[in-house]
Amino acid sequence: MTTKKTGGIPLHWLMLIGFIVGLGSGLFVNQYVGPDVFWVQWVTSNITGPAGQIFLRLLFMLVIPLLFSALVVGVAEMGDLKSLGRAGSKTLLLTILVSTIAVLIGLGMVNYFRPGDGVDPALAQRLLAEGADGAAAIVGNAPEGVQFGQFFLDLIPSNVFTAAAGNQILPVMIFALLFGIGLVMARSPATDQLKITIEGILEVTMKLINLVIKLAPIAIACLMFNLAALFGWDLLVRLAAFVGVAVGAMAIHMFVVYPLVVLLLGKMSPIRFFKGVQRPMIVAFSTASSNATLPVALKAAEEELKLPRKISRFVLTVGATANQNGTALFEGVTVLFLAQFFQIELSITQQVVVMLVCILGGIGTAGVPAGSLPVIAMILVMVGVPAEGIGLILGVDRFLDMCRTVLNVTGDLVLATVVSRGEKDDPVAPEPEPPVAVATVA
Numbered sequence: 001m002t003t004k005k006t007g008g009i010p011l012h013w014l015m016l017i018g019f020i021v022g023l024g025s026g027l028f029v030n031q032y033v034g035p036d037v038f039w040v041q042w043v044t045s046n047i048t049g050p051a052g053q054i055f056l057r058l059l060f061m062l063v064i065p066l067l068f069s070a071l072v073v074g075v076a077e078m079g080d081l082k083s084l085g086r087a088g089s090k091t092l093l094l095t096i097l098v099s100t101i102a103v104l105i106g107l108g109m110v111n112y113f114r115p116g117d118g119v120d121p122a123l124a125q126r127l128l129a130e131g132a133d134g135a136a137a138i139v140g141n142a143p144e145g146v147q148f149g150q151f152f153l154d155l156i157p158s159n160v161f162t163a164a165a166g167n168q169i170l171p172v173m174i175f176a177l178l179f180g181i182g183l184v185m186a187r188s189p190a191t192d193q194l195k196i197t198i199e200g201i202l203e204v205t206m207k208l209i210n211l212v213i214k215l216a217p218i219a220i221a222c223l224m225f226n227l228a229a230l231f232g233w234d235l236l237v238r239l240a241a242f243v244g245v246a247v248g249a250m251a252i253h254m255f256v257v258y259p260l261v262v263l264l265l266g267k268m269s270p271i272r273f274f275k276g277v278q279r280p281m282i283v284a285f286s287t288a289s290s291n292a293t294l295p296v297a298l299k300a301a302e303e304e305l306k307l308p309r310k311i312s313r314f315v316l317t318v319g320a321t322a323n324q325n326g327t328a329l330f331e332g333v334t335v336l337f338l339a340q341f342f343q344i345e346l347s348i349t350q351q352v353v354v355m356l357v358c359i360l361g362g363i364g365t366a367g368v369p370a371g372s373l374p375v376i377a378m379i380l381v382m383v384g385v386p387a388e389g390i391g392l393i394l395g396v397d398r399f400l401d402m403c404r405t406v407l408n409v410t411g412d413l414v415l416a417t418v419v420s421r422g423e424k425d426d427p428v429a430p431e432p433e434p435p436v437a438v439a440t441v442a
Contacts, residue, residue, distance in 0.1 A: 007392030012288075012398040018217035019224055019394070023235075026228025037230050044229065048222035052391055056377065058212045060387070062205055063374045064111025064164050066174045071203035071360075075180025076195050090419045091315050095323045097360065098261065098411060102253050103355045106329040107336060109249040115241030116340025119234055173360050186315065209374070216394065223391030235392075238341060243396050246333045249274060251408050258414050264415040268305075276304030277413050284409040288401045290324065293409045301413060307420040315419050319412030327372045328358040330400060336377050338389040350383050357382060372404075373397070 029040055110116075157163035157171035164172050183191050228235055259270035266273075280297040284290070294316060301312035315323075335354050341347050346354070357379050374389065380387050393400075 006287040013214070014188060014394055015220055015394070018219075018221035019396075022221035023228045024223030026225040026230075027232060029225075029229040030232040040229060044226050048225050052219050052223040052226065053209055055212070055215050055223075056387055056390065058215070059374045059377050060381075062208055062212065063378050064172055065201060066205045066209060067173055067378075068373055069198050069205060071173060071176035072180040072183065072198050073195070073202055075177060076183040076198075091318060091323075091415060094265075094415050094418055095319070097258070098415070099323070099325050099328045099359045099406055100355070101257055102325040102329040102407075102411075103358045105252050105257070105331045106246075106249045106333040107351055107355060109245050109252075110333050110340070111335040113241070113245050114340055115245045116238060116337045116342075119231065119238060119341055119343075132136055173357075177360075209231040213373075220391070220394045225393060227392060237391070242333075242337050242393065243400065245337070246330060246400055247403055249329055249333060250403055251442060253325060253329060254407055254410060258410060261414055262417055266414070266421055273305065273414075276300055277410060280409050280413065281406050284405045285402045288398070288405045290319075290405060290408050290412070293405070297409055297413060301416050305413070305417060307416055311420045312416045315416040316412050319415055323415055324404075326404030326410045327375075329407070330404045331358045331376050331379060331441055334376050334390075334393055335383065335385060338380060338392065339383070339385045341392065342389060344385055346383055352380060354383060366434050374403075 015305050022342070033040060035041075076281060098315060155174050157175060160175045163175075183195055231238075260274075262270050262273045275326060277297075277300055280293055280300050283296045284293040297316050298313060301307045302309055305312075332354055335358075336346065336351070373394075377387055377390050380389060
């Protein structure tokens with residue numbers, strides 16, 4: 001699923017062009033003009049700065065309707081839990097387990113290699129000060145700290161509308177999960193209509209997200225100009241370290257965790273598994289969309305892996321939205337990287353919060369290119385990391401999006417393999433034979 005502009009140029013190429021233009025012009029200004037010159041200050045404060053902030057605010061505007069509708073629909077799609085029984089329960093538990101492992105790997109890698117360290121603290125603080133006014137409306141409700149006991153108490157909103165108005169995203173997500181469970185339990189014509197309505201909200205929100213993402217090339221150019229003009233070549237070093245850690249964490253999950261899960265829980269040879277899922281992996285990398293890869297994944301599950309059709313269809317359909325290990329891992333890596341970049345030390349409690357939100361965010365993230373950006377922006381606000389920092393990773397997000405989509409789709413097929421163990425398709429009733437014509441003698 002590659003979104004194109006009117007002229008037919010794929011959006012990711014326009015984003016790359018915006019990245020190069022913004023980075024190149026910013027580096028030129030940093031090296032040959034200087035960030036303190038009056039006109040540079042005026043341009044960054046009145047043109048490029050506000051343009052980037054408009055893009056971020058549009059993303060934030062759509063966070064609550066997107067996460068609420070995606071979570072409700074994702075849980076409601078598990079209405080087949082009643083008919084599938086064990087398969088539905090195993091799908092839910094394994095989704096949480098494997099996503100938790102993915103996030104832990106990502107957080108461990110960032111804490112060990114610390115790719116965000118090394119930036120001049122004075123420059124980082126200056127960037128924070130310059131972006132504070134422009135992002136005040138976004139980060140104004142960010143918590144100053146997280147207390148473990150209070151965190152769990154605050155998960156339950158006394159008024160969900162007040163929580164939404166106060167940008168308290170996690171309580172809204174908990175309400176959405178409970179609401180989705182309620183839709184599964186209270187099956188009736190009225191709730192079926194309600195589910196259709198919420199699916200309509202999700203479709204509308206996704207359409208708006210796609211429209212906002214079309215502004216990304218301009219926003220990337222503006223954000224990268226500001227950052228490069230201030231940080232210079234240090235920015236390239238930090239971005240390279242970030243990409244390396246993110247890809248390394250994904251590789252560990254792909255080539256260590258997945259084979260172990262397939263072998264120990266699915267009782268299938270990892271070599272046979274990866275040989276059977278080559279085509280979905282290629283399609284996932286080229287489209288950066290779990291939803292676009294779903295038909296190819298279904299075919300591979302049935303024809304290459306020989307999984308029961310009723311199990312593979314249920315698990316892969318739900319997994320395209322609800323089982324996004326790569327996205328959860330990437331979100332955790334990005335949040336901690338930006339915290340390190342801005343010299344903001346996150347406590348163990350805050351990192352646990354990041355992990356929990358990443359797992360929930362993996363359920364509520366749309367399976368389309370750049371679908372994780374709103375969730376990342378929301379998590380940044382929750383742990384007090386400047387929301388404008390997301391501009392740092394926009395330029396390299398397309399490549400990382402392709403990588404994490406491969407991880408997501410492969411994870412869905414791993415899940416289907418494990419859940420299918422011991423399950424069989426319902427026997428297909430033989431088609432009735434056509435009646436045999438009997439010749440009659442006149």
